[in-house]
Amino acid sequence: MTTNRGKYNEISRMIQQRGHEAEQLPTPYPEVQVESLEIVVLQGLYWLMQHYERPILVDDSGLFVDSLNGFPGVYSAHAYKSFGCDGILRLMETETNRKARFECVLGFMDIGKDPMLFKGVSEGSISTETRGEKGFGFDPIFVPEGFSETFAEMPMDRKNELSHRGRAFEKLFEFLG
Ligand code: ITT
Numbered sequence: 002m003t004t005n006r007g008k009y010n011e012i013s014r015m016i017q018q019r020g021h022e023a024e025q026l027p028t029p030y031p032e033v034q035v036e037s038l039e040i041v042v043l044q045g046l047y048w049l050m051q052h053y054e055r056p057i058l059v060d061d062s063g064l065f066v067d068s069l070n071g072f073p074g075v076y077s078a079h080a081y082k083s084f085g086c087d088g089i090l091r092l093m094e095t096e097t098n099r100k101a102r103f104e105c106v107l108g109f110m111d112i113g114k115d116p117m118l119f120k121g122v123s124e125g126s127i128s129t130e131t132r133g134e135k136g137f138g139f140d141p142i143f144v145p146e147g148f149s150e151t152f153a154e155m156p157m158d159r160k161n162e163l164s165h166r167g168r169a170f171e172k173l174f175e176f177l178g
Pocket of ligand 1 (some may be wrong): 060061062063064077079081103117136137138139140152164166
């Protein structure tokens with residue numbers, strides 16, 4: 002039921018209070034956890050295909066910060082909505098390792114065909130302040146490797162040449178021919 006002892010203690014107490022006994026099994030069970038962009042994309046593809054029955058394209062992407070152990074990662078949308086770029090900067094106020102990357106997984110599924118996934122990564126670093134007005138999301142704090150501007154300071158075409166999404170799309174286009 003759970004491998005967490007503290008959780009188990011609370012649960013078994015509540016069960017005992019109702020006159021029953023609980024037994025902690027020694028093996029963890031496979032939990033459906035959304036820990037990868039790929040899983041989010043596959044789930045999205047199948048769901049959308051069921052509901053819409055037409056060729057489907059899904060994009061799931063996120064910002065992975067090394068010193069935050071990959072956070073916000075798959076939770077990027079939620080993190081952006083709740084504390085935004087300033088929240089990330091605050092978490093990293095005293096951090097010298099600013100390395101980060103954007104990842105994008107594109108999923109494509111044609112009617113009656115298997116889903117196909119295409120991944121693009123853009124390596125870079127987190128700036129020390131927000132810069133630029135273009136783009137969206139975490140663009141004002143992401144500086145791609147080899148550049149001094151943030152994505153938000155670049156014209157969209159330049160960002161697309163360098164970005165995780167741009168790279169994933171290159172692969173998709175190659176596949177589609
Ligand atoms: P959908 O799921 O509907 O596509 P979403 O915004 O929730 O929209 P994601 O789950 O892929 O999309 O969230 C990724 C978040 O990561 C997004 O909200 C941005 O904050 C951030 N993000 C992803 N790609 C980005 C990019 O190119 N530039 C800046 N931020 C990006």
